[in-house]
Amino acid sequence: MTTAARMRGAVAPALAVLLALSACGSAEEESPADAARATDEPDSQPDADAASNGEVPAALDFTSETLEGEPAEGAALLGEPAVLWFWTPWCTICRGEGPEIADAAERHAGDVAFLGVPGQGERAAMEEFVDDTGTDGIRHVVDEDGAIWSGFGVSGQPSFVFLEADGSHETVPGTLSPDDVDSRIAEITD
Secondary structure (H helix, E strand, O other): OOHHHHHHHHHHHHHHHHHHHHOOOOOOOOOHHHHHHHHHOOOOHHHHHHHHOOOOOHHHOOEEEEOOOOEEEHHHHOOOOEEEEEEOOOOHHHHHHHHHHHHHHHHOOOOOEEEEEEOOOOHHHHHHHHHHHOOOOOEEEEOOOOHHHHHOOOOOOOEEEEEOOOOOEEEEEOOOOHHHHHHHHHHHHO
16 A cells, blocks of 8 residues: 555545534535625514514414423513524534523523524433533423424524514524623613
């Protein structure tokens, strides 16, 4: 075997490991331009119009259950601002930001509701994630079929939705710093 062949044989597995460890995103990664459009052009107006007509906005028209097995309805979120945090149990980025999300939920208790929306995993792994990250003070609604993620236009994790009391919302893909979370919460609670 030549030296070049040995090097190719060693490089391929190393690249596979590096790629697996480098991100938690979905198979369909967004370009920076797509991410900017997602944050600059929120799909909030149709939901605000529906809520003002006494209808449940499409994104909030879901029924699921919490990790504890309690029923959960999206319509219950109408009338108060909320932060929805979309995560998966295998996402190392989500795992790293979990304690910061728990801290933000404590800081803003009484001003805004926090809701975790786990998907793409087994319930036992989701429960372990919550225990490991200290996010047990946040209510987590399981999205087994991806309908909640899809309803809010979430295509990868982590992602956030900042929901205003009238049902309008902004979907923000990717991780956010604690300061970014605080400033976006200020926008929906003013």
